[in-house]
Amino acid sequence: MTAELRREDLHVAVRDPAAASMNFLNEVAARFPDAVSLAAGRPYDGFYVADDVERYLRVYRDHLAGTGLSASAIDRTLLQYGRTNGVIGDLIARTLAVDEGIEVPAEAVMVTAGCQEAMIVALRGLCAGPDDVVLAVEPCYVGFTGAARILGIEVVPVPEVADGLDPEAVLRVAREVRASGRRARALYVVPNFANPSGVSMAVAARRRLLEVASEAGLLILEDDPYGLFGLDDEARPTLKALDGAAGGRSVIYLGSFAKSVFPGARVGFLVADQVVVDGAGRRTLLAEELSTVKSMVTV
Ligand SMILES: Cc1ncc(COP(=O)(O)O)c(C=O)c1O
Missing domain, CATH: 3.40.640.10 (Type I PLP-dependent aspartate aminotransferase-like (Major domain))
Structure with missing residues (x-):
């Protein structure tokens, strides 16, 4: 069996140049991180600090505790499979x-x-x-x-x-x-x-x-x-x-x-x-x- 596939046999969504533009814009932004792209709705990197993620999680856990959830229920809410339509x-x-x-x-x-x-x-x-x-x-x-x-x-x-x-x-x-x-x-x-x-x-x-x-x-x-x-x-x-x-x-x-x-x-x-x-x-x-x-x- 061949390990090669014909590109033409794949769905048009794979090959469509317009659909590929999202990947293209992300790749360009990764290669030129200092350039300001006016082509994508890409927020300014300088607004983000990874430490904030911990703070956001803490705020949300406190919120859940305030609704009366136990520590284990909070962990389950955050980490386990949950309601399909989401919990927020x-x-x-x-x-x-x-x-x-x-x-x-x-x-x-x-x-x-x-x-x-x-x-x-x-x-x-x-x-x-x-x-x-x-x-x-x-x-x-x-x-x-x-x-x-x-x-x-x-x-x-x-x-x-x-x-x-x-x-x-x-x-x-x-x-x-x-x-x-x-x-x-x-x-x-x-x-x-x-x-x-x-x-x-x-x-x-x-x-x-x-x-x-x-x-x-x-x-x-x-x-x-x-x-x-x-x-x-x-x-x-x-x-x-x-x-x-x-x-x-x-x-x-x-x-x-x-x-x-x-x-x-x-x-x-x-x-x-x-x-x-x-x-x-x-x-x-x-x-x-x-x-x-x-x-x-x-x-
Ligand atoms: C009009 C519009 N809708 C949706 C999105 C994407 O939103 P999300 O990152 O939440 O998938 C963008 C991102 O550029 C956008 O410009």
Whole structure:
């Protein structure tokens, strides 16, 4: 038996030059550690001190002790296999309420291995067959198109204009997709400081986008790793907060602690408070349903 494999026989996700760009950027950064890369959302190394990790762990252990857990239960929580959707959903829900005005129950939060896993889990759960596609702002964050590529899910682009995503263009593309017999399951967008364009959506456009999503029956995958970092005092309400305040649940919020804590921790999350109903009328939250997918990715 030959030990050589033909590259052409491997899945297109392995060979796709666009998908390989993430590895390329990481390699360049490792080779030129003093260069400031404007190509990747790579936080400044000087903000990190390894000793802080011990301090963070201590703070979290103290927090768990304060909830009444015994020393052995704390060790188990930190070190043992645990709940698939993670153990800090309550803390993330509180953070979202305080920082963003997003009100969701802890059960709607799934803690993921970086926002990247959240994208994969959401895409896998939402797109059920070959006619299910996702819309995405173009130019698009390569992590999203790459995630769709490894799952074999088609991404239909919605071109970005000078002031960000144009909701009317979303409506037009969603209608074209429907007319072609396919189902647009969701729209991916980064409303704050989009990667790669850096553009932020105006609040009026955010509100209109939510109307469009509801008209077109589209879920929104809102990716918001940079929302905290505005240098002005302009209001940047998340789509999730605006939607929730109006009683809507059309936004799945994708979060990351890579830019605010540190990327090596690989901690992100998704918030999916949409209600899922089965044939027997049993109701669950989408985040709970998606847990089966996550259990087969990172357990
Ligand atoms: C728009 C966007 N989403 C997600 C990520 C990745 O997040 P994480 O490191 O949590 O997987 C990045 C990183 O550059 C990004 O720019």
